[in-house]
Amino acid sequence: MKRTFLTALLALSLLFGSACGAGMNPQGDSSNEDLTVIGMCQVGAESDWRVANSESMKAVFTEERGYRLLFEDARQKQENQITAIRKFIQQQVDYIVLMPISESGWDSVLQEAKEAEIPVILVDRMADVGDESLYAAHIGSDFLKEGRLAAAWMEDAFREAEGPVRIIHIQGTLGSTAQLGRTAALEEAVEAHENWELLTQLDGDFTQAKTYEVMTEYLSSLPGSGDIDVVYCENDNIAFGALQALEERGYACGREGVSVITFDATRGALAECLNGRIALAVECNPLLGPLVETVIQDMEAGRTPDKHSYVEEQTFTAENLTKALIESREY
Ligand code: GYE
Numbered sequence: 386m387k388r389t390f391l392t393a394l395l396a397l398s399l400l401f402g403s404a405c406g407a408g409m410n411p412q413g414d415s416s417n418e419d420l421t422v423i424g425m426c427q428v429g430a431e432s433d434w435r436v437a438n439s440e441s442m443k444a445v446f447t448e449e450r451g452y453r454l455l456f457e458d459a460r461q462k463q464e465n466q467i468t469a470i471r472k473f474i475q476q477q478v479d480y481i482v483l484m485p486i487s488e489s490g491w492d493s494v495l496q497e498a499k500e501a502e503i504p505v506i507l508v509d510r511m512a513d514v515g516d517e518s519l520y521a522a523h524i525g526s527d528f529l530k531e532g533r534l535a536a537a538w539m540e541d542a543f544r545e546a547e548g549p550v551r552i553i554h555i556q557g558t559l560g561s562t563a564q565l566g567r568t569a570a571l572e573e574a575v576e577a578h579e580n581w582e583l584l585t586q587l588d589g590d591f592t593q594a595k596t597y598e599v600m601t602e603y604l605s606s607l608p609g610s611g612d613i614d615v616v617y618c619e620n621d622n623i624a625f626g627a628l629q630a631l632e633e634r635g636y637a638c639g640r641e642g643v644s645v646i647t648f649d650a651t652r653g654a655l656a657e658c659l660n661g662r663i664a665l666a667v668e669c670n671p672l673l674g675p676l677v678e679t680v681i682q683d684m685e686a687g688r689t690p691d692k693h694s695y696v697e698e699q700t701f702t703a704e705n706l707t708k709a710l711i712e713s714r715e716y
Pocket of ligand 1: 431432433434435509510526561563591619620621622648649669
């Protein structure tokens with residue numbers, strides 16, 4: 386099933402400075418014809434999670450281990466991902482690995498990959514396609530389950546609350562699987578608790594800068610320093626932006642103040658959790674490179690990989706964290 390990598394085509398596209406140029410490996414010589422060529426469409430570098438995810442892929446798919454990785458950073462734009470996929474089809478790569486920015490809009494381009502007989506492996510987020518045969522496998526997190534872990538923690542933390550539990554919800558990139566799952570879990574929990582009150586839903590686009598901006602604007606619109614019990618942040622970088630905005634406006638975050646909840650649990654967030662500024666960090670594991678390799682090895686051996694694989698994840702609070710544990714983690 387392995388194709389011979391088209392050296393000439395690669396050389397040509399480099400010569401003409403293609404859109405893909407930055408991601409190309411320039412050593413397209415014939416001595417490397419045995420390498421399995423992987424075209425990877427990454428979302429961007431919007432968060433610490435994403436950076437760890439890219440590093441995990443790059444560590445696994447090296448020439449020493451038998452791969453040539455064509456890595457494309459889409460800078461948070463779906464159209465860049467679509468362009469990259471078309472390029473990979475032209476180059477006749479062996480596999481396409483796609484981290485879809487949002488769930489919709491993939492049917493035609495994945496149909497093109499199917500017609501070119503290039504298997505597509507979806508990583509992290511899902512693509513909502515009518516025909517399941519448009520992708521070979523999906524590996525990622527169960528985002529609804531992650532959100533439900535956060536909701537269960539809130540239920541416990543506010544069991545005794547007599548008045549309303551006031552929640553600010555800051556969402557990730559709208560339409561992405563991570564946003565949809567984490568949002569659905571919070572919305573169903575709010576629905577199920579009469580005294581939980583959703584004050585607002587803000588779009589933080591998974592970045593610290595955007596969150597700081599929207600959160601500052603929202604807080605300025607509140608009369609005085611209104612009562613806030615929980616800020617439900619759909620990733621660590623959103624939590625960092627929210628903490629900055631809250632504390633600048635005089636809100637205390639921690640046991641006696643606002644409970645900030647986050648997802649990903651990268652080292653920076655775990656440190657904030659240990660020191661009490663973040664109340665709960667729900668883990669989302671970015672180290673998916675080895676799992677993608679297993680899928681590829683299965684397919685190379687003629688086996689059909691599992692259609693969906695989810696990674697196991699846990700929650701962290703100051704109670705189950707230590708400095709040593711944080712230092713021992715890989716991301
Ligand atoms: O939580 C966030 C990133 O899709 C799981 O995307 C991923 C999310 C992750 O930018 O930090």
